[in-house]
Amino acid sequence: MKKLLLLSLFTLPFTLSNAQWSTVGTGCNNQVFALYNDTVGNLLYAGGDFSTFSGTSASRCAIWNGSTASAMGSGMDATVRCFVRYNGNIYAGGSFTMAGGGSASRIAMWNGSSWSALQQGINNTVYCLAVYQNELWVGGTFSFANGSSSYYLAKWNGSAWIQMGTSTNGGVYNFMVYNNELYAVGAFTNIMGTSANYVAKWNGSTWSTLGSGTDGPINTIAAWNGTIYVGGVFFNAGGNPANYVAKWNGSTWSAVGAGATNNVNALCYYNNQMYMGGSFASPGSKVAAWTSTQWNTLGTGLNNTCNRMVVFQNALHVGGIFTDAGGVFATNIAKWNTLTGEIESIGGNDVRIFPNPTSGNLTVMADGKSEIKLYDILGRQAGLWKLEEGKNEIALNGIAKGMYLYCIFSNKRVSKGKLIIE
Numbered sequence: 001m002k003k004l005l006l007l008s009l010f011t012l013p014f015t016l017s018n019a020q021w022s023t024v025g026t027g028c029n030n031q032v033f034a035l036y037n038d039t040v041g042n043l044l045y046a047g048g049d050f051s052t053f054s055g056t057s058a059s060r061c062a063i064w065n066g067s068t069a070s071a072m073g074s075g076m077d078a079t080v081r082c083f084v085r086y087n088g089n090i091y092a093g094g095s096f097t098m099a100g101g102g103s104a105s106r107i108a109m110w111n112g113s114s115w116s117a118l119q120q121g122i123n124n125t126v127y128c129l130a131v132y133q134n135e136l137w138v139g140g141t142f143s144f145a146n147g148s149s150s151y152y153l154a155k156w157n158g159s160a161w162i163q164m165g166t167s168t169n170g171g172v173y174n175f176m177v178y179n180n181e182l183y184a185v186g187a188f189t190n191i192m193g194t195s196a197n198y199v200a201k202w203n204g205s206t207w208s209t210l211g212s213g214t215d216g217p218i219n220t221i222a223a224w225n226g227t228i229y230v231g232g233v234f235f236n237a238g239g240n241p242a243n244y245v246a247k248w249n250g251s252t253w254s255a256v257g258a259g260a261t262n263n264v265n266a267l268c269y270y271n272n273q274m275y276m277g278g279s280f281a282s283p284g285s286k287v288a289a290w291t292s293t294q295w296n297t298l299g300t301g302l303n304n305t306c307n308r309m310v311v312f313q314n315a316l317h318v319g320g321i322f323t324d325a326g327g328v329f330a331t332n333i334a335k336w337n338t339l340t341g342e343i344e345s346i347g348g349n350d351v352r353i354f355p356n357p358t359s360g361n362l363t364v365m366a367d368g369k370s371e372i373k374l375y376d377i378l379g380r381q382a383g384l385w386k387l388e389e390g391k392n393e394i395a396l397n398g399i400a401k402g403m404y405l406y407c408i409f410s411n412k413r414v415s416k417g418k419l420i421i422e
Helices: none
Strands: 005-007 021-023 032-038 043-048 061-064 069-071 080-086 089-094 107-110 115-117 126-132 135-140 153-156 161-163 172-178 181-186 199-202 207-209 218-224 227-232 245-248 253-255 264-270 273-278 287-290 306-312 315-320 333-336 351-354 361-366 370-375 381-387 390-395 402-410 413-421
Touching: 032 089, 032 306, 032 315, 043 080, 043 089, 043 306, 043 315, 089 126, 089 135, 126 181, 135 172, 135 181, 172 218, 181 218, 181 227, 227 264, 227 273, 264 315, 273 306, 273 315, 381 390
Parallel strands: 032 080, 080 126, 126 172, 218 264, 264 306
Antiparallel strands: 021 333, 032 043, 043 061, 061 069, 080 089, 089 107, 107 115, 126 135, 135 153, 153 161, 172 181, 181 199, 199 207, 218 227, 227 245, 245 253, 264 273, 273 287, 306 315, 315 333, 351 361, 361 390, 370 381, 370 402, 402 413
């Protein structure tokens, strides 16, 4: 007798989302803090505290081309935290004092074969780099650039430093260039003489605020469809409750759903969703995605902290300190592939599909017009069928025996489960 199985999103031990996580080579042997997609060279630059990347010796920084890793000379003597391309070269910032075997204080330039210093450099950690109006902006926790006062902010014009005085009162942790303006976030409440709670923007001549900002430091910033998203260590934005993540629509701050339960370190727009990473346990384990109406999980997420996110070669790459990504053994760097642009929906509808296991034919009870897609355990699509409302009979001709993941897509919601073909 055929047994009817009711497969629920919340009771499945193995989900499609987990199958969407995969390794980046064999990973890194220590923490990853920086990921940068160099679209000019189609290369991913990684930085952190590691000494190997995918089996290649690489001291704190490396280049990934999508299949192999390569070192950047002899690398650095301490942590690398950021990269950016400027005037045809790659610049790196961090807490190092040596680059490529030579002195380079917290910032250095890579020309494709060797490292060079930027004069006397910076006297403390560089956390972020950005290019705006043909100048390289540098942010961090420093107080001197090239030996002169430049608290938390400085600029490099390609040949000389431009110091920015003492009027910023806290660290600058991240930049974003958006709509021809430079956004800065960090631990400051005053930036270049302008009162601004942890976030401000520069239009080329003046700094301005984003309302009353937040009540605590901001670590990361990203934009999506005219809305600015920030994440960090705060509980209010613009005077409104917002746990660790908030959004700014140009005039007011608001919460992003219920927010997160702990620090947010990374935000990244990808595939029509805002992805978030950090040390939180909810709305997902260290990673989650916002669809503009709800938070979605990324399978079982990561087993430890996410520090950085970036899109490279059409996949979301995450770096941090972890060994598990959605059930996949991945050391400190991993990637998330959305197979066809859909993502798991929390609270998706249950569906009825039987028999399961099956020896060749499948019956699907659908509550409206939809489609079912079948994937193997590597995430490759094995079948696609259109469904009508009610009872649908499907012949699984030509599909090999094994375990598969099915997804039924209806009105942008996803019902999913495990299917065994015997």
